[in-house]
Amino acid sequence: MRRLLLSLAFALSAPPAFAQGTEEEPQAAPGSIAIGMIEQVDGDGIFDLVHDGAVTVRHTRSGLICRFLRNGDGGRLIIFNPPTDPAHSAEITIPRGDDVACEMEEGGAHIRYFATRYPFGSTLDEQIAGVEAAIRGRNANATRYPGESTRNTEDGLPLRRTTRFIITQQGVRTYTRASVARVGDWILKLRYSAPAPDDAAAAHADQAADRLFDGALDEIINPRTQ
Incomplete structure (x- = not known):
């Protein structure tokens, strides 16, 4: 009986068989990843967390x-800081937090959104x-890649200007574009680049970029409650 009790005690104290080498590494919660991105750029108050269960941040x-x-891979926030060179101290500068960007990778495409409030004004043509x-x-x-250079406001979104090119990037044929719009005092800009080995791939990238920029503008104009 004594031997049986000792064996039972040993069995109960041993770790479960699946504990070694089979458990996945714990993953950080999406909200924690987003907060970490904000902290990395000292962006508290400039960016905040969107409570949607994903890695989503709002300027x-x-x-x-x-x-x-x-998991936040390929993504980062950017706050463009005003120049600190005393030689430029008399120049009009943009306050910290009024010139920002966020970039991410999606399906092989490199995407960067900008939001800038220029103290001296700026037109879409200049941008x-x-x-x-x-x-x-x-x-x-x-x-140049063909496409509409101007999209009007009939869909309820602001006037949009776009320029498109085919370039070679690190030996790869690439579709790249910029789209700009004004919402209130802010200039919003999308930079989008994606591999385009043929014209069909370029057309697909062009449509994807349209959807992204329109979606970003719609979320600004028609904000959802968090």
């Missing part, structure tokens, strides 16, 4: 919603011209 001033992959110059400056062989 509090513009209303821009940033939706990341559930598009600046992006086109930057794209051509980095890609001497950039060729």
